[in-house]
Amino acid sequence: MAGSEAPPNLKLLLIGNSSVGKSSLLMRFTDAQFLPEDESSATIGVDFRVCKMEIGGRRVKLSIWDTAGQERFRTITSSYYRGAQGIIVAYDISNRETFDALPRWFTELDTYVTPSVVKMLVGNKLDKEFSRAVSEDEGRKFAQRNGCLFLEASAKTNVGVREAFQELVEKILDTPELWAPAAPRITSTATAKPQQSMPGSIDLSANAQDNASSGCSC
Amino acid sequence: MDAPTLVVVPPSPGSQLSTRSKGQHAYPQIDNSTTAAPNSNSIDTLGSNSYQPSESRSSSENTAVNIYSMYSDGGPDADPRLSYTADTSAKRLVGRGTSSRTNSPPTNMGSPEFRYSTTSSRQNSVHEGVYETQSPMISATTSAPKTSSTTRSAASPITPGESPTGQVIERTGFGQPAILINPPPRRSSRQSLHSNRLSNDRDVDGLSTNSSHHGSSSMPRASLSPTRVSSDPATSATSSSAQSLPKAIIPSPIRPMAPSPGANEDPDSYFVRATYAAFDVSGVRGDGYEEGEELTRARMGTGRNNLPSPLPDTAKRLTMGPKELNEKEVQILGQLDRYGFYAPPSDNRLVLLATQPLRTALSSYKTASTSATPTPPVLPAQPPLHETREGRKTEDRRIAKWGRMLVPASRDSGTNIARWKIEERKERKLEERVFKGIPDRWRSAAWYTLIERGPVGAGKSRGDSSLRAEKLAEEYRDAIDLPSSFDIQIDLDVPRTISGHVMFKTRYGMGQRSMFHVLHSFSLHCDSCGYCQGMGPVAATLLCYLEPEKVYTCLVRLHDDYDMHDIFLPGFKGLLEAFYVQEKIMQKMLPGLYSTFKQNSICTTAYAVKWYITLFANTVPFQTQLRLWDIYFLEGKDILVLMAVAILWVFKDNLLSSSASFESMLNLLSSFYVVEDEDVLMAWLRKAMSDRRLRREMAGWREEWKELVHAGKEMEALI
Numbered sequence: 001m002a003g004s005e006a007p008p009n010l011k012l013l014l015i016g017n018s019s020v021g022k023s024s025l026l027m028r029f030t031d032a033q034f035l036p037e038d039e040s041s042a043t044i045g046v047d048f049r050v051c052k053m054e055i056g057g058r059r060v061k062l063s064i065w066d067t068a069g070q071e072r073f074r075t076i077t078s079s080y081y082r083g084a085q086g087i088i089v090a091y092d093i094s095n096r097e098t099f100d101a102l103p104r105w106f107t108e109l110d111t112y113v114t115p116s117v118v119k120m121l122v123g124n125k126l127d128k129e130f131s132r133a134v135s136e137d138e139g140r141k142f143a144q145r146n147g148c149l150f151l152e153a154s155a156k157t158n159v160g161v162r163e164a165f166q167e168l169v170e171k172i173l174d175t176p177e178l179w180a181p182a183a184p185r186i187t188s189t190a191t192a193k194p195q196q197s198m199p200g201s202i203d204l205s206a207n208a209q210d211n212a213s214s215g216c217s218c
Numbered sequence: 219m220d221a222p223t224l225v226v227v228p229p230s231p232g233s234q235l236s237t238r239s240k241g242q243h244a245y246p247q248i249d250n251s252t253t254a255a256p257n258s259n260s261i262d263t264l265g266s267n268s269y270q271p272s273e274s275r276s277s278s279e280n281t282a283v284n285i286y287s288m289y290s291d292g293g294p295d296a297d298p299r300l301s302y303t304a305d306t307s308a309k310r311l312v313g314r315g316t317s318s319r320t321n322s323p324p325t326n327m328g329s330p331e332f333r334y335s336t337t338s339s340r341q342n343s344v345h346e347g348v349y350e351t352q353s354p355m356i357s358a359t360t361s362a363p364k365t366s367s368t369t370r371s372a373a374s375p376i377t378p379g380e381s382p383t384g385q386v387i388e389r390t391g392f393g394q395p396a397i398l399i400n401p402p403p404r405r406s407s408r409q410s411l412h413s414n415r416l417s418n419d420r421d422v423d424g425l426s427t428n429s430s431h432h433g434s435s436s437m438p439r440a441s442l443s444p445t446r447v448s449s450d451p452a453t454s455a456t457s458s459s460a461q462s463l464p465k466a467i468i469p470s471p472i473r474p475m476a477p478s479p480g481a482n483e484d485p486d487s488y489f490v491r492a493t494y495a496a497f498d499v500s501g502v503r504g505d506g507y508e509e510g511e512e513l514t515r516a517r518m519g520t521g522r523n524n525l526p527s528p529l530p531d532t533a534k535r536l537t538m539g540p541k542e543l544n545e546k547e548v549q550i551l552g553q554l555d556r557y558g559f560y561a562p563p564s565d566n567r568l569v570l571l572a573t574q575p576l577r578t579a580l581s582s583y584k585t586a587s588t589s590a591t592p593t594p595p596v597l598p599a600q601p602p603l604h605e606t607r608e609g610r611k612t613e614d615r616r617i618a619k620w621g622r623m624l625v626p627a628s629r630d631s632g633t634n635i636a637r638w639k640i641e642e643r644k645e646r647k648l649e650e651r652v653f654k655g656i657p658d659r660w661r662s663a664a665w666y667t668l669i670e671r672g673p674v675g676a677g678k679s680r681g682d683s684s685l686r687a688e689k690l691a692e693e694y695r696d697a698i699d700l701p702s703s704f705d706i707q708i709d710l711d712v713p714r715t716i717s718g719h720v721m722f723k724t725r726y727g728m729g730q731r732s733m734f735h736v737l738h739s740f741s742l743h744c745d746s747c748g749y750c751q752g753m754g755p756v757a758a759t760l761l762c763y764l765e766p767e768k769v770y771t772c773l774v775r776l777h778d779d780y781d782m783h784d785i786f787l788p789g790f791k792g793l794l795e796a797f798y799v800q801e802k803i804m805q806k807m808l809p810g811l812y813s814t815f816k817q818n819s820i821c822t823t824a825y826a827v828k829w830y831i832t833l834f835a836n837t838v839p840f841q842t843q844l845r846l847w848d849i850y851f852l853e854g855k856d857i858l859v860l861m862a863v864a865i866l867w868v869f870k871d872n873l874l875s876s877s878a879s880f881e882s883m884l885n886l887l888s889s890f891y892v893v894e895d896e897d898v899l900m901a902w903l904r905k906a907m908s909d910r911r912l913r914r915e916m917a918g919w920r921e922e923w924k925e926l927v928h929a930g931k932e933m934e935a936l937i
Contacts, residue, residue, distance in 0.1 A: 019710040045827025
């Protein structure tokens with residue numbers, strides 16, 4: 001059984017202010033591609049991408065939800081926090097405002113996800129070093145205070161992107177209670193394919209069970 | 219019929235356009251068309267409703283040139299005869315202190331100030347070109363009457379050059395600029411191209427600079443930059459040439475054009491607004507093919523205080539004066555497709571929306587062939603548009619039919635057709651023809667007319683629509699001067715909307731500025747809607763066909779009459795209603811799929827939000843989107859739901875496949891759909907739309923949804 005174990009299917013979520021490069025990070029990661037400004041488009045609602053990766057010889061399937069940054073869409077995107085094992089919060093190192101908005105995003109996280117969920121703060125647009133508005137140190141300290149991983153990256157120049165996802169996934173894999181439901185009792189719910197709670201209705205209590213396995217991820 | 223054809227609207231028979239390239243691109247040749255578009259004689263030809271197969275060119279083909287010409291001014295058509303009428307209204311506008319606004323190029327294109335300020339250097343130069351130096355442009359101009367007179371229908375008594383306030387849309391949409399027949403030497407067109415582009419300011423601000431020395435006199439634009447930026451000499455130090463320009467020549471009228479910050483306006487927000495205003499005046503070099511420079515999206519520190527002013531740079535550009543297009547630029551512009559795209563927007567999740575499933579009408583589908591693959595084949599790239607002789611003939615026929623079906627409803631003071639209407643006796647043909655696709659050169663008029671009528675069955679009394687349009691246009695212009703709390707968000711989205719299109723390529727170029735202004739004003743229209751991401755693609759598409767004021771008017775009508783208000787509204791109640799109706803149809807017609815989605819918690823918000831909010835703009839290729847909008851403007855919101863159902867219908871077997879997973883299903887539903895045969899899709903939609911029982915049920919479900927909301931039980935009702 002050990003060898004042929006089905007790869008775990010992890011659900012990740014990307015959040016952060018509008019235009020910090022969430023979709024670009026994702027596209028760089030899943031498709032090794034970067035679209036210049038005039039070829040990209042704003043994410044409306046949520047976008048979904050799948051990706052496979054191998055970590056330490058272990059195959060992992062990732063389902064990644066990319067969300068719209070505009071405040072208005074949070075009513076929609078917030079239901080996608082459910083069941084996520086890892087969350088990437090992105091900001092733009094050249095735009096102070098996107099960093100200043102982080103506390104609001106972390107408040108959202110407190111509301112919608114369990115503490116054990118692995119969080120990763122990514123300062124994107126490292127290619128804009130010349131107009132940096134947030135120092136790396138500030139970013140790191142903020143991450144430490146909020147108990148999450150931290151990396152600076154550039155989707156454009158492909159710096160740190162793979163590392164960010166890799167670190168996040170490694171951390172998730174180190175937290176088995178996140179991805180390997182303790183008991184297969186879930187089968188009682190008539191679901192043909194056992195999925196972790198997927199976005200759907202507005203039931204926010206679904207993950208309450210995870211509270212037992214708190215253990216801060218950092 | 220089985221041969222996959224991805225072209226809905228066959229490229230127009232305008233291959234005469236490609237005078238230099240052996241037809242390898244039958245599409246807009248910028249250098250030719252540039253001179254053509256500003257030619258007000260084209261108004262004439264367009265006014266003429268005439269069927270001119272040999273010259274027909276789609277209005278969106280013209281977008282390639284619009285950016286230079288239709289937005290800037292009348293160009294060679296600045297016929298002295300025209301300036302009179304223009305004169306008064308220009309004074310009116312200026313007098314109202316809105317000149318900086320009306321100055322926005324798009325507004326200008328149909329608006330009179332351009333002619334008013336014939337003192338402008340650019341205009342002078344054009345006049346010189348046309349009337350004195352007998353530049354090749356004149357041959358273009360004069361050729362217009364010839365062509366049009368032979369083809370003009372009785373419906374259009376307009377004579378060339380009579381129409382100062384020509385509707386740009388009509389101008390570009392219906393008539394064939396006669397120039398196409400007899401393309402002028404490239405040189406002249408280049409000149410006009412650049413002079414048009416550079417002219418915005420002068421037309422409005424009345425700078426009387428000499429066109430042949432575009433340089434230093436354009437400097438005054440510096441005064442338009444946000445004061446806190448331009449007042450700092452250090453920031454403009456980057457451009458010594460600009461600095462050396464005498465500030466004394468700043469004409470006084472220019473100053474009031476700089477927007478003043480609102481009482482509580484965020485400085486960043488003001489900076490954004492002021493930057494667009496500044497570029498309205500100065501124009502941007504290389505508009506349409508250069509990238510331009512980003513000045514507003516990135517903020518430094520806590521504000522934009524350190525950002526360079528756009529003005530020194532702009533001034534520097536203007537000092538360069540008009541330049542010839544070099545070979546490379548000509549080549550680049552020659553690559554545009556008929557809709558003005560450099561390349562179809564890239565998406566790496568292209569999936570073919572196959573024809574086969576659409577051969578079966580929407581009906582209850584119970585026996586899925588679960589052996590289908592969970593993922594249909596992925597396409598490597600969007601196939602290029604291609605035209606066929608047959609397709610061209612069909613389009614020609616349709617153009618003629620539409621020319622007989624749409625008749626002038628009213629004219630402006632210059633006897634241009636201001637509004638169109640459907641010829642009463644042809645009314646019964648309208649639906650069928652809309653479903654077959656509005657010929658692109660008629661789209662502008664047809665869309666505006668359909669939107670003005672409102673969706674079938676809406677039956678709202680909206681008063682005199684022409685009065686209302688005028689009021690809305692004024693509202694648009696006035697709102698540009700007001701601060702909007704959404705400016706920063708709009709500015710973030712403008713450069714990443716409708717990617718790859720010539721009109722919107724250049725940062726702060728005319729298209730982007732129009733988009734900004736329209737979205738800005740629209741964000742102030744409805745207090746509860748404000749600006750919602752997703753409005754951008756809607757505005758941008760409309761801007762390809764209509765001038766900004768009309769786009770604004772259309773957006774307001776979509777908001778009011780097509781219930782887009784509820785779609786954009788925070789909380790998205792209209793969106794959820796659409797989801798509910800869609801799910802009800804699924805439950806009825808695709809019960810297997812419905813229960814699979816339910817089991818897997820594939821809720822509609824996971825994939826369909828962008829479908830409805832952008833009206834499928836980011837989901838299907840541009841040409842398909844246009845076809846869909848043709849129907850939407852006629853029929854209203856039900857078509858959106860049915861299009862969503864159509865996508866599910868086509869992929870039902872994949873989604874129901876025994877090896878389908880949550881991931882494969884959502885991945886498929888998040889794709890970009892290249893439609894194999896739009897005609898088949900539209901026929902399928904038509905059949906569904908004409909299913910009276912289904913439509914009644916849809917109406918019923920909408921009511922049901924409202925009751926659920928009322929009872930607070932709506933969320934349980936959705937998947």
